Amino acid sequence: MPRYTFSVNGKTVAVEAPADLPLLWVLRDRLGVTGPKYGCGIDVCKACTSHLDGKAINPCVVPVAEAQGMEVTTIEGLAEGDRLHPVQEAWLEQDVAQCGYCQPGQIMAAVALLRETKNPTDAQIDAIQNVCRCGTYFRIREAIKSAAAKM
Amino acid sequence: MFRKDPMGGPAPSSTQHEEGAVDRRRFLTVLVAAPTLTLALGATTAPADADSSVPQPADILDAGDALILAGTPTAHLMLVLEVTESGEVQVELPRAEVGQGITTAVAMLVAEELDLPLRKVRIRLADARPELLLNQLTGGSNSIRSLYDPVRKAAAAVRARLVAAAGELWDVPAGRLVTRNGVVVSPDGRRAAYGSLTTRAAKLPLSRITARPKPESEHKLVGTATSRVDARAMVTGQLRYALDLDVPGAKPAMVRRPPTINGTVRSVRNEAAVRRMPGVIDLAVIPTGVAIMGETFGQVVDAVEALDVTWNAGTIDALSDADIRKRLRAAAPPPAVPPLTDHIEAEFDFAFVSHAPLETNCAIADVRKDRAEIWAGLKSPVLAQQDVAAALGLPERQVTVHVTQSGGSFGRKLFPDAAVEAARISKAMGRPVKLMWSRKDDMRHGRARPASHHKIRVTHTRGKVLTYEHRVAAVETDFRHGVGEFLTATATRLPVAGNMTFAATVFHLTVKVPYRFGVVTESLNEVPLKMHTASWRSVWSANTRGAEEIIVDELARKMGKDPVAFRREFLKTARQRAVLDKVAKEGNWGRDMPAGCAQGVGFHDEYKSCTACLVEIDVRNPNRPRVVKAVIAADVGRPINPSGLEAQLLGGLTDAISTTLRAGLHIDKGLPLEGSYSQFRYARQQDSPTDVRIFIMPANGEPGGAGELGVPAAVGAIANAYARATGTKPRSFPIDFEVDFTPFPR
Numbered sequence: 001m002p003r004y005t006f007s008v009n010g011k012t013v014a015v016e017a018p019a020d021l022p023l024l025w026v027l028r029d030r031l032g033v034t035g036p037k038y039g040c041g042i043d044v045c046k047a048c049t050s051h052l053d054g055k056a057i058n059p060c061v062v063p064v065a066e067a068q069g070m071e072v073t074t075i076e077g078l079a080e081g082d083r084l085h086p087v088q089e090a091w092l093e094q095d096v097a098q099c100g101y102c103q104p105g106q107i108m109a110a111v112a113l114l115r116e117t118k119n120p121t122d123a124q125i126d127a128i129q130n131v132c133r134c135g136t137y138f139r140i141r142e143a144i145k146s147a148a149a150k151m
Numbered sequence: 152m153f154r155k156d157p158m159g160g161p162a163p164s165s166t167q168h169e170e171g172a173v174d175r176r177r178f179l180t181v182l183v184a185a186p187t188l189t190l191a192l193g194a195t196t197a198p199a200d201a202d203s204s205v206p207q208p209a210d211i212l213d214a215g216d217a218l219i220l221a222g223t224p225t226a227h228l229m230l231v232l233e234v235t236e237s238g239e240v241q242v243e244l245p246r247a248e249v250g251q252g253i254t255t256a257v258a259m260l261v262a263e264e265l266d267l268p269l270r271k272v273r274i275r276l277a278d279a280r281p282e283l284l285l286n287q288l289t290g291g292s293n294s295i296r297s298l299y300d301p302v303r304k305a306a307a308a309v310r311a312r313l314v315a316a317a318g319e320l321w322d323v324p325a326g327r328l329v330t331r332n333g334v335v336v337s338p339d340g341r342r343a344a345y346g347s348l349t350t351r352a353a354k355l356p357l358s359r360i361t362a363r364p365k366p367e368s369e370h371k372l373v374g375t376a377t378s379r380v381d382a383r384a385m386v387t388g389q390l391r392y393a394l395d396l397d398v399p400g401a402k403p404a405m406v407r408r409p410p411t412i413n414g415t416v417r418s419v420r421n422e423a424a425v426r427r428m429p430g431v432i433d434l435a436v437i438p439t440g441v442a443i444m445g446e447t448f449g450q451v452v453d454a455v456e457a458l459d460v461t462w463n464a465g466t467i468d469a470l471s472d473a474d475i476r477k478r479l480r481a482a483a484p485p486p487a488v489p490p491l492t493d494h495i496e497a498e499f500d501f502a503f504v505s506h507a508p509l510e511t512n513c514a515i516a517d518v519r520k521d522r523a524e525i526w527a528g529l530k531s532p533v534l535a536q537q538d539v540a541a542a543l544g545l546p547e548r549q550v551t552v553h554v555t556q557s558g559g560s561f562g563r564k565l566f567p568d569a570a571v572e573a574a575r576i577s578k579a580m581g582r583p584v585k586l587m588w589s590r591k592d593d594m595r596h597g598r599a600r601p602a603s604h605h606k607i608r609v610t611h612t613r614g615k616v617l618t619y620e621h622r623v624a625a626v627e628t629d630f631r632h633g634v635g636e637f638l639t640a641t642a643t644r645l646p647v648a649g650n651m652t653f654a655a656t657v658f659h660l661t662v663k664v665p666y667r668f669g670v671v672t673e674s675l676n677e678v679p680l681k682m683h684t685a686s687w688r689s690v691w692s693a694n695t696r697g698a699e700e701i702i703v704d705e706l707a708r709k710m711g712k713d714p715v716a717f718r719r720e721f722l723k724t725a726r727q728r729a730v731l732d733k734v735a736k737e738g739n740w741g742r743d744m745p746a747g748c749a750q751g752v753g754f755h756d757e758y759k760s761c762t763a764c765l766v767e768i769d770v771r772n773p774n775r776p777r778v779v780k781a782v783i784a785a786d787v788g789r790p791i792n793p794s795g796l797e798a799q800l801l802g803g804l805t806d807a808i809s810t811t812l813r814a815g816l817h818i819d820k821g822l823p824l825e826g827s828y829s830q831f832r833y834a835r836q837q838d839s840p841t842d843v844r845i846f847i848m849p850a851n852g853e854p855g856g857a858g859e860l861g862v863p864a865a866v867g868a869i870a871n872a873y874a875r876a877t878g879t880k881p882r883s884f885p886i887d888f889e890v891d892f893t894p895f896p897r
Contacts (some may be wrong), residue, residue: 018450020430025449029403034395035388037558039509040853041452044829047509073387088386095378095794098802099250100385101509101558107386126837131828133509133559134250136798137839144858 006067008033009077015064023059023067024048027074035075035104039131046130049105049112050074056112075104078111087111090147098134104128110144119148178296207671209663215293215758215856217660222286222297227439229286229298230305231277232261234313238271238333238346240306245277245287246294247530248381249508249560250802251858252795253294255379257302259792263373264364266330267345269380279532279552288632290565290686292758292856295791299854303364311362316352367789367850374850376794381556393527393555394585398515401583402432403575407458408596410897411465411821412682416441422460428454435579439596442576448587455589466681468821469753472602475626475680475818477502479604483624486608492617495709496608499698500883502815503626503823504600505831506535506687510558511593517583522549527570528557531632535567535749539574560805562687563598565632571857586817591826591895599816599823601626605698609668609706616706617723619668623695627679628654628686628894650818652677657686662695665756666703666721682818689859690808692757693866694884697811700753700867701881704874714752714871715740726851727756730763730784733846738765738782744876747771751872756862758856760787764804764864765838768872776876776887778808778869781840786848788855795847796857803861804843809834811869815885819894826895832885 001016003132008031015030018106023039027033027050036059043061050059051073052066078085087110097103109128113120125141132140136143202867220227230625242261248254254274262269280287286297310330317335318325320343329336335343367373384390409415415435419425425443426434430450435442441458445451479500487495514527516539529535530554540547557564573586573872588597603625608616630653658675675691687693707717715735731754734740744750747770754763762785770776783800790796813832816823825831870881 001210017447021347021447021449025447028394029447029449034391035751037392037510038394038448038587039511042590042827042829043188045509045590045612054324075386075511079387084383084386091386092378092382095376095382095798097379097382098252098383098798099509099557100381100390101250103385104388107426122841131509131833132805133507133561133833134798135280135802135809135834135839137805137834137836138801138841139798140836141839141841 002065003026004064004068006070006072008072009074012047017064019065020063023062023072026064026073027059033074033076037101039102045102046109047102047105049071049108049130051108051112054115056109075108078107085111086151087114087143087147089141090150093146094139096136096139096143098136102130102132106132106140107148108142110147112151114148118151120144152561207673209661209757210660212660213758214291214657215296218285218288218293219292219297220493222284222445225283225286226301228283229301232305234309234349235530236346236349238344240265240267240271240274240309241273241275241512245280245283246298247289247528247554247557247564248276249289249528249530249557249558249564251294251799252379252792253289254381255377255795256295256791257298258380259372259377260299260302262304263370264303265310265742267333269372271333274380276554276556278554279536281533281536281547283533287533287673292858292860295854296758296856304362307362307364311360312352312355313345313348315346315355315360317699319355320351321349334529364634370405373791374793377792380792392510392554392558393515394513394587394808396515396526396555398517398526400584401515401517402444402446403448403451404442404584404586405442405448405455406437406442406572406592407455407460407590407597408440408592409465411461412596412892413467414465415463417461417463420461421457425454425457428457433580433582435576437572437575437579439572442579444576444580444582444584452589462483465821470680470821471819472817475602476604478678479624479626481512482678483604483606484676486606486620486622488610488618488620490608490610492610492612494608494610495702495705496606497702497705498882499605499694499701501603501694502885502888503602503818504687504810504821505594505816505825506561506563506598506600506685507594507828507831507833508557508559508561508563512569512588512597513586513591514569514573515583515585516570516577518543518574518577521545524551524553525570525574526553526555527567528560528564529554529567529570530560530564531567531601534632535570538567538571539873542571543574543578562685566598566629566685568598577854589671591803594816594825594827594831595823597684598629598683598685601628601684603691603694605695607698609702611706611710614710616666616668618670619664619672621673621695621699622676623674623691624676624678625691626682626684627677628690629684630654630657630686643845658691660691661690661757663756664699664753665723665727665754665761666718666840668721678895688803689862692742692755692859692863693807693810696863697757697866697870701870701874704871705880712742718752718754722754726786727754727761730786730848733784733848734763734765735783737784737844737846740765749872751868751870751875753864753867754869755860755867757860759853760785760857760860762786762800762860762864764868764871766865766868768869768876770873770876776812776873777838778872780842781865783861784846784848785857785860786851787857787860788852789850790847791854793847796847799857800845800861801843803859804865805834805839806862807865807869808838811866811884812838813884813885813887815888817890822897824890824894830892830894
């Protein structure tokens with residue numbers, strides 16, 4: 001079985017896995033990194049949103065081979081020690097999460113958006129496709145705007 | 152370990168979830184003494200100005216009252232509070248946390264009563280406790296209603312014991328001591344942290360101590376907006392849902408399911424080949440399909456897809472939406488009141504709706520020869536324990552059920568479907584199992600809100616409504632999660648309901664018309680179909696009351712009245728009118744709107760709470776109407792955590808946007824066509840309003856229910872806004888219900 005080496009939240013990992021095994025299952029089932037959630041497996045709900053070299057990806061459809069030599073960041077890697085990322089802080093301040101299941105993905109999507117655009121418009125926030133079945137969208141929007149203002 | 156038994160005397164710990172050998176000095180544990188529950192029948196009936204309408208059953212006794220009554224025999228056993236040496240208070244909560252924020256609200260009540268910082272309160276979800284019977288069921292918007300008194304009494308009892316212990320230590324009468332921030336303080340400034348008092352407090356004779364919760368006028372934390380206690384764990388990815396748990400040896404498993412609902416396996420044609428696939432550990436035929444266990448879920452997905460199975464027929468193979476709709480129409484009797492005066496009438500159809508919690512059905516099971524252990528998000532863990540035991544042929548006491556936090560429910564997790572299935576797989580394979588349903592299966596074979604049909608006729612004359620008649624037919628809702636039995640058992644003993652079926656009982660305990668509409672008749676007829684259903688946030692009210700709010704607007708128009716003014720005139724109480732007035736004022740009701748945009752309003756009253764919703768819709772893009780603004784006001788009697796309450800109302804609004812405009816399931820030859828969120832079109836950010844304002848009315852009584860409250864009013868408001876913006880009369884929901892996708896293979 002091929003062997004892949006990449007970093008997850010700053011730590012180098014090496015895994016033996018089939019080349020086409022989705023990164024989501026390498027993270028969850030092989031490495032015990034459970035922040036990224038399964039919601040659909042076909043890049044539709046975006047619950048697993050994480051970053052590959054800083055760009056938002058959905059590891060449920062990214063084969064592990066594509067991570068070779070790259071930096072994977074999941075929700076667990078966003079804070080620096082006890083210091084939360086400003087987007088995480090904004091999420092607390094707006095009391096966004098309800099069941100919380102989609103929120104790691106929502107936060108990673110928001111962080112990626114704010115990397116590209118310092119002050120996203122409503123239309124740019126609308127383009128985030130992550131499903132929140134609890135319907136927290138308005139608070140997500142407010143949190144993104146609040147984080148943008150502070151960053 | 153020390154406990155106070157229900158009779159008030161000290162008793163050794165005996166409950167099975169407390170390990171025996173705990174250091175006696177470390178804890179003060181109090182099992183709350185029997186809280187007295189009094190329910191004054193008739194207290195809320197016949198408001199002074201409700202002269203022209205007799206009360207309906209739900210005015211007198213609602214489903215929440217009935218649940219509390221049914222739970223009364225075990226209410227004194229419900230809560231276990233523990234004070235540790237570090238001064239933390241741990242609460243074992245016999246409820247599920249599914250996102251509604253009950254753990255935060257209960258932590259606030261405990262912190263308030265104990266004068267303790269919120270961060271010192273730890274809430275754990277209790278394992279299944281069969282001795283609690285119905286008191287371990289999360290549903291009916293009833294958690295705060297059923298816990299408000301018991302939690303405060305339990306916490307007050309703990310505080311009183313700690314104060315008494317400090318009084319004994321210092322030889323100061325307890326009445327002269329105060330508590331502040333987890334410390335007992337004496338008049339001369341001596342201080343003792345709670346943690347230092349637990350041993351002494353545990354030894355105190357109980358008869359010396361009386362405890363009464365704080366007067367509500369002294370509440371400082373309760374009633375103020377508070378962030379969720381689990382928010383930090385959520386935003387850092389540390390919160391553990393069922394499948395995030397590391398249960399030793401538990402391996403990923405999924406099930407290949409039939410091409411039609413309730414189909415069964417006839418034969419597996421390529422078992423040997425699938426068993427040889429990379430990562431596959433085992434395969435077993437179970438009643439619901441073919442289970443495969445593997446090293447990773449990715450490999451299990453591939454193996455499940457590779458299976459070649461021949462299937463026996465399911466239970467509704469011949470049925471599609473058109474057939475079901477025809478049956479529903481036939482099942483709803485025509486209105487009986489002859490239309491001799493002015494009248495309006497209308498029929499409405501509502502599609503099936505998936506609960507679609509983002510966490511699909513899942514569970515971990517470790518089944519051994521003589522025992523079983525389950526981990527799952529469960530709103531009815533006692534039922535799960537019974538069902539798992541029955542499926543495995545084990546005594547119930549040999550089944551341990553751990554309740555994990557759920558990634559959403561909306562009614563779905565009342566049923567332990569995944570727990571039972573996981574137990575069967577673990578038994579068949581002889582290993583612990585992590586069972587996950589695929590999204591496609593969760594939507595197609597998971598439970599759904601039943602479709603319904605509605606016939607309404609209203610007669611009126613000279614500005615008065617004479618009769619209001621609403622005949623509902625719905626596909627049968629599965630109530631075999633315990634609520635049905637208990638509500639029926641309770642309600643049939645009371646003078647309001649008589650001897651009705653489960654469904655009819657729940658219908659009459661939840662649905663009522665809030666307006667003075669003369670002689671009101673509402674009825675439910677069910678069409679039993681062998682498919683997977685469950686109550687969905689607000690049960691029948693989203694559709695039944697939603698349709699009524701549409702009719703209210705049409706009636707107002709016919710009578711030449713403004714929708715808000717009409718509702719004001721016909722609502723029964725000042726409290727109801729106050730929330731309506733609030734949204735009308737804050738939402739600038741009646742303001743000029745551009746063509747293709749309109750306001751709409753809706754009202755709803757249930758479980759001792761009421762709410763009004765005002766929305767603005769923009770239909771200028773006819774392919775994607777959007778609710779752009781919402782103003783909501785709610786009176787819940789006594790808000791515990793206004794932030795959590797606003798979150799529930801926001802969720803209800805999003806549910807209403809989704810199910811009114813675009814989200815539903817099509818049944819096609821025995822199976823829903825929809826298989827993911829790209830097809831079941833639950834709202835996304837682009838469908839959500841950019842301006843939402845929610846107003847919580849000041850406390851004025853006891854807490855009402857609020858978990859489902861927001862949906863029906865918002866359904867009415869959105870449909871009414873859509874009608875005004877388009878000049879149409881919406882009758883079938885969701886309004887945009889095209890099949891604009893290629894369904895996944897069966």
